[in-house]
Amino acid sequence: MPLHDRIIPYLETAGLYHLARLNSQWFWVDESLLSAFIERWRPETHTFHMPFGECTITLQDVAYQLGLPIDDAPVSGCLTEFENLMEHGRPAWVWFRELFGELPPQSKIKQMTVCYTWFHERFRVLPTDATDETVRVYARAYILMLLSSQLFADKNANRVHLRWLPYLASLDDLGRYSWGSAALAWLYRCLCRDTHRNVVNLAGPLQLLQSWIFWRFPTIRPTGFDRFGFPLASR
Numbered sequence: 001m002p003l004h005d006r007i008i009p010y011l012e013t014a015g016l017y018h019l020a021r022l023n024s025q026w027f028w029v030d031e032s033l034l035s036a037f038i039e040r041w042r043p044e045t046h047t048f049h050m051p052f053g054e055c056t057i058t059l060q061d062v063a064y065q066l067g068l069p070i071d072d073a074p075v076s077g078c079l080t081e082f083e084n085l086m087e088h089g090r091p092a093w094v095w096f097r098e099l100f101g102e103l104p105p106q107s108k109i110k111q112m113t114v115c116y117t118w119f120h121e122r123f124r125v126l127p128t129d130a131t132d133e134t135v136r137v138y139a140r141a142y143i144l145m146l147l148s149s150q151l152f153a154d155k156n157a158n159r160v161h162l163r164w165l166p167y168l169a170s171l172d173d174l175g176r177y178s179w180g181s182a183a184l185a186w187l188y189r190c191l192c193r194d195t196h197r198n199v200v201n202l203a204g205p206l207q208l209l210q211s212w213i214f215w216r217f218p219t220i221r222p223t224g225f226d227r228f229g230f231p232l233a234s235r
Contacts, residue, residue: 001142002118004126010139016065018231020146022207029206033220038143038202039215043192057212065211067231068151068180075182085134092162099140099168113159117168119145140168151183154190154203183208207233 001012003020004209012018039057046055092112097103102123108115123141127134148160167174183205190204212231214221 001124001145003142004138006126006130006135007139007142010136010171010174011143012173013142015052015069015072015177015179016146016151016174016233019151020142022066022231022234024175029202029210031202033213034202034206034209036195037209038191041191041195043195046188046192055216057187057209059180060185061212061215062180062208065208065215065233066180066183066205068183069175070180072178073176075177075179076226092165095165095169096162098184099137099165101137110159112162113156115164116145116149116158116160136171139171144168149180150207151205152186153205157203189213213223229234 008017011020037048040050042049045054047056062068063070093103103109104114106119108118119141123138125136130138144160144164147164154161167177185202185210189208190202193199194202194204215232
């Protein structure tokens with residue numbers, strides 16, 4: 001989805017602007033390369049077992065590769081406490097209507113998820129005469145898709161989960177959270193699951209994993225990756 005100039009300040013405040021501006025070429029994932037590394041992942045140590053020893057992705061790698069904040073408040077409750085929050089607090093779809101101004105059609109809804117195509121079609125182009133409140137709505141949509149499709153991607157790659165609504169309610173507070181720590185924890189969790197032999201599709205922030213591989217294993221990095229830039233994954 002195109003990134004409008006009026007949305008950028010909200011991404012900068014949230015600490016997610018570097019993630020949004022990564023070169024489009026790095027969104028392409030080399031599944032064969034990633035699968036080769038995942039086969040060497042050991043869940044009991046959270047490390048890759050290589051012929052020369054063990055190695056793993058650290059918080060420093062997350063900060064350098066994706067430019068995400070790693071020192072702020074933890075991102076918690078998005079998975080285990082979300083259902084309880086929705087049952088005993090504000091209903092999820094009432095909250096959704098308040099934050100985005102409307103509800104998707106029933107054909108685009110499945111449990112607590114919304115089809116990615118609805119977000120893309122509805123919020124793809126920001127009107128030229130948009131008010132500040134409309135810009136905030138579009139910023140929420142952009143950040144929601146960014147979190148669901150890139151940073152915390154799961155097997156439902158074509159759907160956007162509502163678990164992020166509590167964070168999107170206050171755009172000004174998004175910058176208080178350690179998105180890098182949460183992304184690393186989610187990557188570890190997905191790598192542990194991906195090692196199961198019955199798993200077919202890869203999940204997690206694979207962009208982070210692939211960029212780390214290119215950085216730490218220079219003999220297999222593509223042409224042009226030797227250039228320095230920040231974040232490193234944007235080269």
